[in-house]
Amino acid sequence: MDGAEEPGSPRPAVSPPRPGGQHARGGNVFEHTIAELLRAIRLGKYLVGDKLPAERELAAQIRVSRATLRQALIELQTAGIVTSRRGRYGGTFVTRLPSADTDERIDPGELDDAVRFRLVLETAAARIVAEQDLSPNEVAALTAAETDCRTVFASAEQFRVLDARFHLMIAELTHMPSLISASAATRDRVNALLDRIPFIHTNVEHSCDQHREIVDAILTSDPDRAADLAAQHAEGTEKLLRGFLEQR
Amino acid sequence: MDGAEEPGSPRPAVSPPRPGGQHARGGNVFEHTIAELLRAIRLGKYLVGDKLPAERELAAQIRVSRATLRQALIELQTAGIVTSRRGRYGGTFVTRLPSADTDERIDPGELDDAVRFRLVLETAAARIVAEQDLSPNEVAALTAAETDCRTVFASAEQFRVLDARFHLMIAELTHMPSLISASAATRDRVNALLDRIPFIHTNVEHSCDQHREIVDAILTSDPDRAADLAAQHAEGTEKLLRGFLEQR
DNA sequence: ATCCAATGGATCGTTACCAGACCATTAGAC
């Protein structure tokens, strides 16, 4: 059948240029699927040790065929990010966090756009949530996400995930699908930038303090203060990133 | 999201459920391409009479093969939205605005999300632009977009396009790609909702007055006022839509 | 009158992706 297969090279599905019929919408579906899975892990949707949904279900969620999803999962398995077990009560489990892609070049426009859009989204989300009446469950989830951030002062990776979870929690409390998905996408872009700069404990502690204040403003129904604090928080990250990454 | 199925389709290569290998990313590429073209026309990127980019270029813009783009263009041609002429200095031209899809059911969640996200985006955009120093060209473009809205009191369709152009102009002046594309997408969703409700001249005039005030606030560099006016403007539309469309 | 460059129009071979069916494995229920 195939005449171009070389012995010894297992040809791991795909990597570089995709010569043949490569499909639409921002690269091919295979890479999109990998990116989607990595993003979910990086943003703390699935923590280390968690079980991913069953392949058939996960494929439906990502709107991709099971075959393509499996290709992507095998790639992640090869990279050591997940492992799979067969049988009932089996599944695919997250084993470790993906390592950051520090190789890629930084587009100066990307930094500007990501960081400014994040400011817009998170300021709005904080204000909106502060204007709402939260259910007891929601209050518990929010405070839990906040305190979780404080429990880890070990690695940058761990903190990044919990930090993302906290901010996405606020976005989710707006119950606005558009805002939630935009926040997730933007958060992931900001995270990719944060991976390029050193991890500074002082900043982390300051961030945690700000988180606490934001939660307080939300729970005391003070929209203006919540928005203002969220803006300050985002601007802190913005200055940090610009300082380290922006070309002079 | 995307619904562009028309009755009386002569046999346009494809129609309802796409039995075979249908590809990822929110439906198939073919329908996505049609939706993208319709959106550009509805949002005033290409006005009636304008020439679309050459097929090869347009295909690259939409990130789609020329073959698929042509399928979509033929569909639009059949529907009478565009016409094509061969030869040098030929091209594909917009002949009329697409008619609204009033058949589709209204998802109550869709109304809520679109309208609230629009408030977030447009309020932020107005504030950001008001904080900037605009170039003379930008000032001219903004005021032109504003006055254009006042020139047409004929049809709802025409006003809708010019109104969209005005608001997208503000978004574009932020120079934030994310915000621009989010605004365009959201604007199109809101437009689809506006197509379901009666066209009220009084409201249009009021909208135009508000546009004028927003431009004034932007040009006088008054971010708070610009944001406040944009919020009022969006809330006006929100109440109108909720009043007509929300289930009791 | 001829040429030319830019455009729409048509065809061909390749492949990425899909749907669905089936197999293999496993832990708990009975």
Next chain:
DNA sequence: GTCTAATGGTCTGGTAACGATCCATTGGAT
């Protein structure tokens, strides 16, 4: 011990979308 349901693993056939190439048409430039 056997059964069962849920899961990962494998295979097959079909097709939508792709890149590439060539053709057909046109209005201006030469």
